[in-house]
Amino acid sequence: LGFNTRTGPVGLPLYSGKATFWNEIDLSNQGLRGSGRIEYLSANMNPDYLIFFPKFMEGHSPNFEIKKQTAPVEYPEVIGRDNTLRWNVEEDDFMIKRDTSNFTMYEGKGSLEGNLNLKTSGLWGDGTMFIDRAKISSNLINFKKDVFDADTASFDIYTINVLNIDFKSDNVKSHIDFINRKGVFKSNGEKTIWTFPKNKYMSEMNEMTWFMDNDELAISADTDVLEKLEKEGENLEPDEWESLFLEGPKFTSLHPKQDSLYFVAPNARYNYKDHIIYAEGVKFIKVADATIYTEDGNVTIEKDAVMQTIQNAKIVANSTSRYHIIYNAAVNIYGRKNYNAFGDYxxxxxxxxxxxxxxxxxxxxxxxxxxxxxxxxxxxxxxxxxxxxxxxxxxxxxxxxxxxxxxxxxxxxxxxxxxxxxxxxxxxxxxxxxxxxxxxxxxxxNNTRLCSGLVLSNTNQIYPAFLTRKRNQYDQEIFTANGYLHYDQDEGKFVIASKDKIAENSLPGNLIRKHKSICNVYGEGKFEFSKDFGLFKPNAIGNFMYYPDLDTAEINVSMIIDAYFSNTALKAIGEKINTIGGLSGLNLRDDVFEKALIEFLGTNKADEWFSNQSLGNYNKFPKELENKLIFTDLQLYWHKQINSFVHYGPIGIANLGKEQINKYIFGFIRIEKSRRGDIFEILLEPDYSTWYYFRYSAGTFSVISSDENFNNIVYNQKPNQREKTENGVFYQYGLGSSTYMKRFKKDMYKFFKIDDEIED
Structure with missing residues (x-):
């Protein structure tokens, strides 16, 4: 049973007139079949076989076409080859499957590797849509006359073939417009990752526009972010700026040597033909500890994550303290922890x-x-x-x-x-x-050594130095200062000393000052009048003033002489002096003396000593001052005629060992400079009949006095009690010759023109 018939030129209505069929229909035990041509909505096809069922139809067509239609429902132009057909009539779903060839769509502007679903409400599909060198994949695509949309899709761009991806994105809402030749992609969910494999970069962005004819992608932040940026962008701090883009276009390097370098930008363009990312509106990039601000907001990324030099940039370093700003900078950024640049500061x-x-x-x-x-x-x-x-x-x-x-x-x-x-x-x-x-x-x-202080020349002249060369390399520095050079605006003077000394002048340490305009030079601290004195240490501490108009220096010192000597002999001197009346008392709070003790003892011990003195606690004596001869209020002048520093007049004696004196005694002190060795001499004359003479030269400290008791004490000391050796340096003391004393006194009286008889 069955039949075979042809439809005739007007065709045969299918499924209550929803479609029209032309050509041959055959009914047999194999079902109701046909082959020929079908028109459905704006579609035409020529199936080589069809099977008709009450509620659906199946078949195959070697060709398939949908004509472009604007109304009442939009359909794009579609051309298919070798397609499987299935029409579910009740569900209004005419499915056209791709068997071997992609669908050609939109007048050849795109092709679909997938399936179509033709409905009275429009054309739908799934699969991958190829447009130029791009592909859009989705499980549900709505095709209209000149556009198509997909709520969830992936979008890739390639240059050579589909395996060579230049740009990749997933989970985006897509809108493709063939009239305006562009595509718009929006992020689904909180973040969408877009990758640029050739550039070794990725981006977390919200919206992107694809300009097909320009081989370019335009990337941007959300509209509300852009609006806020336009209103407040100039006033935003870096952290506030960055927070705006937590869900926006954040570009991150995927290069293994760039430590995830990133920056944020409200807008960017990607030229996939040249493989270049043009970021726009980039306010700054954080690299290492710095924040690098762009001038025009443009940052360009080339292949392999190479960032072009940022010109006219501003570098703020570091990002936390912001101590330094470098501008007009040309910056090369190599990674999140590495950059170099040059610029102005x-x-x-x-x-x-x-x-x-x-x-x-x-x-x-x-x-x-x-x-x-x-x-x-x-x-x-x-x-x-x-x-x-x-x-x-x-x-x-x-x-x-x-x-x-x-x-x-x-x-x-x-x-x-x-x-x-x-x-x-x-x-x-x-x-x-x-x-x-x-x-x-x-x-x-010029790598010539400089000095600062007071210098004695080898031609017997004394001169100051304030960071100047010595006139001759053999000139001797008798006073030096170092530490820091500072200008005291209140005093109008340059000063060299330690920072503590500059801040508080009463502290220990050497200091030198030079007046900015008058040019006199002042120094205070320790003097070193000779390097030949070995274990005999005068410890001269005080100050000097050099007057350039007079070419002379005035030196005021105290001496805390450290010389190995008999305590008994020192006590004998003290006891003798204390029996002599009419001697002037010593001011223990004299500025020079006070600073000398501070220099020698340190501030705390010196203050303690002065306090005990003022309270009459004379027995509380610092250990450091035991066995010391303490002279003060000494005015030393350099006299080149006799190659000597000389003091003439009252000598303040504070202590001789533990013996408190605190009196002024007339006398002379001379430090003679000689090529044969320097000589130190003191002559004390408490009264006209009493004198004490001290002389140090070449390791020997010799003493003699008009006081025979003193002489006997020294003379009776055993030789081994009068000798000392330290670090290979020998020292001895003993009873000297009155000849030296007489010669010294004669020289001094003659030099200072003192009219007095000197005993033979």
Whole structure:
């Protein structure tokens, strides 16, 4: 049973007229079959076989076509080859499956590797849509006349073939517009990861537009983020700026050597033909400890995560303390922990006037800290402050608000006599309070050694030095100071000393000052009048003033003489002096004496000693002063005629060992400089009939007096009790010759023109 018939030219309505069929229909035990042509909605097909069921139809067509339609329902143009057909009539679903060939769609502008579902409400599909060098994959695509949409899709761009991906994204909502030749993709959910394999970058972005004809993708943040940025962007701090983009376009390097370098941008473009990411509106990039601000917001990423040099950038280092700002910078960023650059830095001193330092290198050290280096040359006329010029290298360290200067400084003053030049130093400088490090051995820029203090020349002249060369290498420095060079604005003087000494003058330590305009030089602290005295230590402590107009120096010292000697003999001197009336008392709080004890004992012990003296506790005697001969109020002058430092007049005697004296006694002190060896002499004359003479020369401390008791004490000491050796240096004391005393007294009386008879 069955039949075979043809439909005729008007065709045969199918399924209550929903479609029209032409050509042959055959009914047999194999079912109701047909082959020919079907028109359904805007679709045409020529099935080579069909099987008709009451509620659906199945078949195969070697060709399939949907004509472009605008109304009442939009359909795009579709051309298919070799398709399996299944029409579920009741569900309004005419499915066209791809068997061997992709569907050609939108006048050849795209092709679908997948299946179509033709409905009275529109055309749907699933699979992968290929457009130029891009593909969009989704399980549900809605195709319209000139556009198509997919709520959930992946989007890839490739250059050579589909295995060579240039850009990749997943879980995006897609809208493709063939009229405007663009596609719009929006993130589904909180984050969508977009990758740029050729650039070795990824992005967490919200929205992207694909410009098909320009081979370009445009990336942007959410609209509300962009609106807030437009209103408040200029006032946002880095952390606030960054928080805006936590869900927006954050670009992160996938390069294994870049430690996940990232930056955020409200907008970006990707040219997949040239494989370049053009980020726009990038306010800053955090690298290592620094924040790098762009001038125009543009950051360009090339293949293999190479970031183009950022020009005219501003570097803030570090991001926390923000001590330093480098501008006009050209910055090369190599990773999250590594960059280098060059740029300009404004050094602002106490005048508040900026001086520009060009940093030729800005980079990151092994600890992850930004540093920068530059060089200042003399013609730059660079000043650290109004009192110091500078030339040399400058270093910047992000964790230190001060710059490190490694070069040479020169005072700005009205002085010519001290011939101050450039002194080399290396130290950090606070521009508001400048302290320049001066080492114990300092050099000028020609590596010539400099000194600061009081100098005795080999031609028997005394002269000051304030970071100047000695006139001759054999000249002797009898006073030196080092530590820091500072300008005291209140005093109008340059000073060299330790920072503590500069801050509190009463503290121990050597100090030297030079007046900026008058140019006199003052120093205080320890003097070293000779290097020949071995174990005999005068410990001269006090001050000097050099007057350039007079070319002379006035020296005021106390001496705490450390000389191995008989305590009994010292006591005998004290007892004798204390029996002599009419001697003036000593002011123990004299400034020079007080500073000498502070220098020798230290502040605490000196204060304790002065306190005991004022309370009459004379027995509480510092151990450090035992066996010491303490003289004070000594005015030493250099007399080149006799090659000697000489004091003439009252000598303040505080102590002789443990014996308290505290009296003024007439006398002489001479420190004679000689090529054969220096000589130290003291002559004390408590009255016209009493005298004591001390002489040290070449390891021997000899004494003699008009007091025979004193002489006998010294004479009767056993030889081994009068000798001492330390570190191979020999010392002895003993009874001397009155000949030396008479010669010394005669020389002094003659030199100072004292009219008195000297015994033979």
């Amino acid at each position: 404004d050094f602002i001193n106490s005048t508040k006037q900026a001086q520009t330092i060009h940093l030729t290198k800005v980079a990151v050290d092994a600890s992850g800290q930004t540093y920068g280096t530059g060089t200042i040359i003399e013609p730059d006329n660079f000043t650290i402050n109004p009192y110091f010029r500078y030339q040399g290298d400058v270093s910047l360290y992000a964790n230190n608000p001060e710059l490190e200067f490694n070069g040479a400084a020169k005072t700005i003053d009205d002085c010519d006599t001290t011939d101050f030049g450039w002194v080399k130093f290396k130290s950090f400088i606070d521009p508001e309070d400048v302290f320049i490090k001066i080492d114990s051995i300092s050099y000028n820029i």
